[in-house]
Amino acid sequence: MKALKYLNKYLLKYKWYLILGTIFTIISNLFGIIPAQLVRYALDLVGETLDVYYLFAGSALQSELYDTFAFTILLYGLLILAMALLKGIFLFLVRQTIIVMSRHIEYELKNDVYNHYQTLPTSFFRTHNTGDLMARISEDVSNVRMYVGPAMMYGINLIVLFILVISYMVTVNAKLTLYVLLPLPLLSVSIYIVNSIMMKRSQEIQKQLSALSTYVQEAFSGIRVIKSFVQEKHSFTNFKTEAEDFKHKSLRLAKVDAFFYPVIVLLIGISNILVIFVGGKEIMNGNLTPGNITEFILYVNMLTWPVMALGWTTSQIQRAASSQNRINEFLEVKNTLVSDKNIEKPLDGIITFKNVGFIYPDSGIQAIENFNLEISHGESIAILGTTGSGKSTLAHLLCRLYDPTEGEILVDGIPLKDYNVNEYRRQLGYVPQDVFLFSDSIANNVRFGSVDMPQERIELAVKDADLLRNIQDFPDGFDTRLGERGITLSGGQKQRLSIARAIARDPKILILDDCLSAVDTNTENIILTNLKRIMDERTSVIISHRVSSAKLADKIVVLDEGRIVEQGTHTELMGKNGAYKELYEKQLMAEEV
Incomplete structure (x- = not known):
């Protein structure tokens, strides 16, 4: 939990969502407990009324008794329906507070991480690959959201339900309560163990899926090289190997997953058997009624999901702590x-x-x-x-x-x-050696350094970079959208567009880093002649x-x-x-x- 302390500032900011969510959880659970009591009253009423009903067989009083009995049962049924409806409304409000809070925190955390990335020096990005940076702002932040959202919601629900249900069960019959609770720790531990294995294998699958995606992305990016060297078969063989590994790991997960629900059903069944067996003895001893047994069975079923969620919640907290620890590693890196x-x-x-x-x-x-x-x-x-x-x-x-x-x-x-x-x-006006263009229009790439740049200035910069004629030949002109990293353009066109982007912002110092290596000698002379005019009264390197x-x-x-x-x-x-x-x-x- 030490790593998750970083999230306290967000929880404090959105504390009213958490407070209201807790209140709504308490109310929804109250509306969940009351129907079990109504069922007990209804069943006991049936048991007590039947003997009296048959006692007045054939008399007019039996008909009146039946009408009263039927109305009472209908009233109980309507009350149970109303309680279920109210429980549903408040469960909706629980999700509208705690889950909405988690989405706000996810948004804030992603913004903080991305904003921090932009403050870090170039040396940081030389030592960390893009995939790792992306994983921390997407997968890791999503894991953290699962903690401040569903995991926290189920955790609060478990605490509230245990306090309400168990305290009431103890007041009815302490002995039966003890027997009911015996399998629940075993259920939670079993789910935790199975869930931990599933989580571990899921992470292996995610890792393999990442490797598979990276391979496919690289293969498609370098498809021209693959075709030029006639390596399609070799590329497919490598892909098949990666996909086979993914399939193998997925099947291993499926085998563990197959144990999940049978274990849950078995242990819940044991709880119900104990309720019926021990409760039956208590009925014979005159300590309980059949309605109490039904009520206890309903309570067992009410406790089943929170106890199941305990193992899941614990795993989610572990994942969130691990992810937040990875995020904190980057957030602790300071800009030098x-x-x-x-x-x-x-x-x-x-x-x-x-x-x-x-x-x-x-x-x-x-x-x-x-x-x-x-x-x-x-x-x-x-x-x-x-x-x-x-x-x-x-x-x-x-x-x-x-x-x-x-x-x-x-x-x-x-x-x-x-x-x-x-x-x-x-x-500064900087043209890097490794040209990078954004997947946007040509005009927006030129005005990147100054968003409100007029069109005339864009056209002049492009003309000085000897690219205007090429752009005019495009069907959409300056509105032509470039592909990933400017793949729509040739190497020389990309370099010239990068030069236009640098000179368009009218810099005081112009730095050209080997930016004419991809153009021919004639185009180079034209650009240099234009740049000579631009470089007047401007320091240039x-x-x-x-x-x-x-x-x-x-x-x-x-x-x-x-x-x-x-x-x-x-x-x-x-x-x-x-x-x-x-x-x-x-x-x-x-x-x-």
């Missing part, structure tokens, strides 16, 4: 990218790297080492290097997706750590492994294993006969070939 000063100001775009070093926390790889660079307002810098030289890491540091492990980055002479993170990022992307930059920096090996203009670096010239000549030769 915080600012004490929270400075908010328009940026001029003067960037200074001072002895910056960075080691990735998850892998321990030294990506940047002793990096020093000055970038003036409106200056464009090209950072070149081979794969793994640390180019993208610099973009991540500049966007403050990570903080340097050594040194510091200054923007306009102020440490980057002192800026309000969100306000700072609003003034162009990260690339292609020399052609660096020609228009004011300064070129060549990286190797996280260190600057050369820097200067294109002309200066060509005159040094170093790494830049070698890279330039290799790429020029490749283009000629």
Whole structure:
């Protein structure tokens, strides 16, 4: 229960739902107990009246006696019907309070978890896969809802019913009550054991189902690769193996499930037999009436479901505690990218790297080492290097997706750590190396950084990214909806749309992380020419492994294993006969070939 303490704040917020639900539970159980007493009165009335009825056989008084007897029985029947109706109404109100409360708590908890996810740094998402994140916000939160909803409702019902029924049964006959209750603990323990096995096997099935779903999703996402390599048969064989495992685990669950209801029926039957056997002796001793026996049998049946639910409720609490513990693990992860000063100001775009070093926390790889660079307002810098030289890491540091492990980055002479993170990022235009587009319209993808962006600005950004003609060829134009991760578009179109999204928000600092790798040389020249105009009076950082992307930059920096090996203009670096010239000549030769 320690992990579930986190939910107390929600229970306190919705305390009136819980209080009213408890009151309605008490009232509904009272209306459930009264019919059992009415049945006892009716049966005893029948037993006492029959002898008198036959005594006046053939007389007019017998007819009058019959009418009175029939009216009384009808009255009892109507009262039992009214009690059942009232019980149903209050059971409805119980669900409208406690179950509704659980839905409110589920909503709040999901919002809190999702909101917390968004505050966590990029390093967190590098070490946790998407499936695990999804499971905690869906499956785990649903398990918690089962605790604050049905499990709590059945738990309250069990407590209330036990207090009301057992206290009344004891006042009628303590000995019979003891015999009635003997099988109930055994019933609860049996259900708990069977339910625990079922729960364990259910979790195995869920895990296998997750693996099966992941395999199918991956297979359909990579269907072009599967077809290209003619691996349909191999893919089906793997799917069949996963499905066979799922079937085997499902059958194991079915075998345990087959024991569930027979065990319940057996133990309930034992309780009823004890009531009839012990009660029969009490009737012969003159301590009870037949009506009392019927009443006790009804009470046994009333207690059966709450006792059954005790095992289920215990399992649900265990599952909820386990799930909440998993949720708490993520909720306890704190965002390290915080600012004490929270400075908010328009940026001029003067960037200074001072002895910056960075080691990735998850892998321990030294990506940047002793990096020093000055970038003036409106200056464009090209950072070149081979794969793994640390180019993208610099973009991540500049966007403050990570903080340097050594040194510091200054923007306009102020440490980057002192800026309000969100306000700072609003003034950046970032085109990542791994383009991500949303399953939405083209227009909405462009205006993603500014929801109220006018259409004219969207069209201008798309035109500068050399994508306007392609969009105009689409039947729905800017309203064309993209598939998952932008699959509707080609690789080059996705990159150009990502560039349009970055420049449309009119950023103070523009960061292009190898964003032209999927376009041809001609399209690259058109985009770079357009970007040259956009980059005027705007600090720009162009990260690339292609020399052609660096020609228009004011300064070129060549990286190797996280260190600057050369820097200067294109002309200066060509005159040094170093790494830049070698890279330039290799790429020029490749283009000629």
